[in-house]
């Protein structure tokens with residue numbers, strides 16, 4: 169007699185290998201040159217933004233910044249699977265998703281320059297701002313999904329966090345709640361193998377992070393997070409499942425943090441330099457370019473044009489950011505409360521008095 173009471177399996181999806189060669193059958197909608205080129209442009213635009221942000225920080229003109237180098241496909245593939253009315257609930261490394269959703273490079277520079285106006289998105293107004301506390305946004309995503317469900321709105325909340333966040337109680341609680349209430353939320357784990365200096369193997373003894381979904385009674389699967397097509401397709405399936413009333417999912421995207429944790433970090437203090445060198449051949453941008461080039465969809469002139477166009481756009485945004493007058497100090501009181509509590513009113517007045 170077999171007395172096993174539960175079994176589970178975690179699937180893995182990849183369509184493009186690191187050489188840009190196909191593995192398995194790419195879904196029909198991801199063979200459309202327009203769709204593929206849009207994904208490629210977004211990857212390049214994200215990387216261009218990222219390089220500029222690091223350069224601005226290194227020259228003392230931006231605050232501490234979390235680079236997404238090497239992880240662009242997780243962000244872009246996730247956002248590309250969303251509808252405009254869906255809700256992005258990001259952590260701090262999802263610049264690619266935010267840019268795809270219509271947050272402007274200027275807004276992102278402002279935010280990372282310490283200016284709260286950068287979180288007042290002109291485009292996707294419902295999207296949450298960057299969440300720096302690790303994993304604390306997951307319950308908010310579940311809560312927003314509950315609101316969508318109660319209002320019978322066909323919308324989905326998409327929450328992105330890192331491998332380290334999956335050890336947080338907030339994330340387990342959010343998944344559990346989403347499972348019980350069958351909520352329209354998708355949790356995307358951007359597993360870049362490190363949580364600052366903590367490597368994945370010290371994060372959990374579990375074989376995958378996706379299987380954390382199983383305990384919550386929701387489906388979980390892994391994708392190659394450096395294959396934007398795999399991310400786009402699997403996050404897309406999870407979103408459509410959620411939209412159809414079938415509840416939450418977890419997608420673990422396997423990627424790699426090629427840079428330091430942030431510009432305030434020096435990874436060489438805890439990570440062998442040989443490790444990122446080993447991972448460079450897996451990076452997502454070259455992979456998709458190889459595929460497009462081999463299919464005759466992308467020429468050298470297309471590449472040159474795109475690089476020019478993106479660097480013009482990002483440079484113009486950086487110039488506009490640097491030309492934006494710094495806000496008055498007292499505005500630090502302005503963005504948390506609709507009605508300022510009395511003790512903060514007096515602190516605000518004291519700051520005003522001291523500024524004189």
Ligand SMILES: Cc1ncc(C[n+]2csc(CCOP(=O)(O)OP(=O)(O)O)c2C)c(N)n1
Pocket residue numbers: 261300301302329330331332333334360362363364425429
């Ligand atoms: C609640 C909380 N604890 C600690 C930190 C400091 N911290 C910032 S990022 C980070 C690691 C996050 O790792 P992971 O979730 O894998 O995301 P990644 O940075 O790799 O994208 C830590 C510990 C924080 N921001 N919030």
Ligand SMILES: [Mg+2]
Pocket residue numbers: 330331332358359360361362363364
């Ligand atoms: Mg990580």
